[in-house]
Amino acid sequence: MEPSLLLKTCFLLVPAVLLGGLLLSGRRWLLRLPLAVVFGVVLAFGVALWLPGIMDYLVSFCIMATIYAILSLGLNAQWGYNGHLNFGIAGFFAVGAFTMALFVTAPPSGAMVAYAQQWFGLQAPFLVGLVAAGILAGIAGYLVAQPILHLREDFLAIATLGIAEIIRLIFQNERWLANGPQPLSGIPQPLSCVFDGPTCTWLPDWLVQILSVLDQRDYSYLYLAIVTITLAVVYVLLETLVRSPWGRALRAVRDEEASAAMNGKPVKALRVQSFVLGAVVIGVAGALYAPYMVTIDYSHFKPLFATFLVWVMLMLGGSGNNKGAILGAFVIWAVWSGTGYVTEAMRAALQDVAPDVASRMAFLRWSFVGLLLAAIVLFRPQGILPEKKRVSRFLKDVPED
């Protein structure tokens, strides 16, 4: 095995071990930890040995799928556990992404001033941007939730759809804020100096020596580790929350609002809290998206990619089940990427027969995903992994249905 492949495999160990931990979540920690490590090592080296050709593609696929998984988890906190019909994921996603971008970039200087404008640029560290993105998306969620949330549930769908459009319009039209219709570029990637050789002064020399076989192109391996660790943190946090008394109260409010209120649960506060929690998670996903793309603009936050696909993911995976949310994200992202190849093949096939229609084949994917959502709603509204009714580990003798 060459050293660069070995190093890449080492980076792959992080997501692989985390995946092992997720799959073995029923076991005790003493058994779970070593088993997860064994699983991770086998998986990572298996991929490196058997599929070295598609490893790069696999990594970039997994990064996007992981970001979608975080979005899906955020939606699950809102829809799965509390029944909020949020059709405005794109809005909170955009708030998170642009907050991250504004926090970590430097304000344009020199000749760039004529071409690029942004409100501020703090050059803050990645983690500061991540936290700020979550907080600002949460504030946006709170402001949306306040006037609308206590009305009929369908009004929230309309209102969030509107808010997402308005947020996108603001980023599209306000030049001073984030360069308006022009893309905001040069978003620094966290720890990217690791692959630049000597620019990371704090790295010990021996590590620099080892890493020098990799170059900037292989950065996505490190970024995959970063996003999967974030996903794991978000997942554990949400699982802990929904298994707590607070989470049970959320489900009670979702299923029987009147009874929950009668039992002294603060219905309105709980609804707002779960909506804001979901918005924070969606904002964090946005914060991870911006550095990965390096360049973002308003068109990334159209309802198809940022709202609709996430809904299909959660509905397919299983609303009310965090594992289902992650599974759905990976499956649908694979389907979406796969249909890209299908439509590309159809485009090539139709090129000579009807060049007009051939150039529009890409839109076939929209219709397909629309049909897919309708089919899920019609035939399996509970998703692949349905919600688990047993919510506390202290209820051992209650059968899990």
Next chain:
Amino acid sequence: MAESAQTTGGGLSPEASEEDAVHARDTGGMRSRRFVGIVLFCVLAAMWLAGWYSGTSAQEMLSLTIWGVMLGGILALGGIGLTLCYGVLKFPNFAHGEFLTLGAYVTYGMVLVLPQSNPIWRFSFGWELIIGLLLAAVVTAGVAILLDRLLYRPLRRHQSPLVLLAMASLGMEFLLRGIVYLLWGSDFHFYYSGRSNPALHLPLGLRLQADQLFVFALALILVVALYWMLTRTRIGKAMRATADNPDLAQVRGINTEQVIAWTWTIGAGLAAIGGVMYGLASQLRPDMGFVLLLPLFAGVIMGGIGSAWGALVGSIIIGIAMQLTSAFLSPAYGPAVAFVLMVLVLLMRPQGLFVQR
């Protein structure tokens, strides 16, 4: 507030009159229709003054107001269908905007195929557009009924909650938009590109295109016809009964499935005509349905779900507000203005202007 929100059923009541409002339960103070109406009027007046203050002449502001009423007429055509579906079927149909797009594009296809006649009177279009319009209404209604048979009716049979129906309609939104893109591409189109459409000079220095007058007159005629249908004909009364209480309507021998089919036909047909009117007034673009969706919902919710008059009045208020604010704000923010007005009304009177309960 929570109480009034819960009782906001889809009362399909076009006969809302001032006397009823006085006797309604929550008439007091800030929640009364009169107060909300005054507030909305003040908001529009403030927009007027803001536009005037920002340097637009009073005459131009007057023109903008008239154009706003025209836009309101177009929105009302879509909004009435939306409010009917909302009232009878009890779910917000997110695919309704695509009915407008579909109608506009089917008409466009017809205009390309049919032989062109000379323009009628001062309008920019000939008879082929009228024929295309009628065909498009039929086609769109057919699509709506097909979707109902294949998707919404099975969901109704499963007793699916409202949110699943709303989600399915969002899926249909993307399905239909994908089809429109697939068939006609992503370019903008005009019904008659290059044909001049001079403005008529009206008193008070107003300048209006004949097409705009046509759009508004047609909208008004259709709304009056619909009102007549809802209050005087058998199917209209059955529709209102179904909206009020589907089970009771069924017990009384009303074929609710037939009523629902009629609701889709009327709603989608009106939406298709609205789409053509929008295409005449500005241009055809594949995302027009989605852009108009938010103003449509704003007008419907403002007027009160299920109320045809409410949709008309709400749409006209939204239309005027969108045009007036374009004097001092980028016109791209039109949906945002509609949205803010909608939230304002929701805060004061969640059931909308024309629903009593």
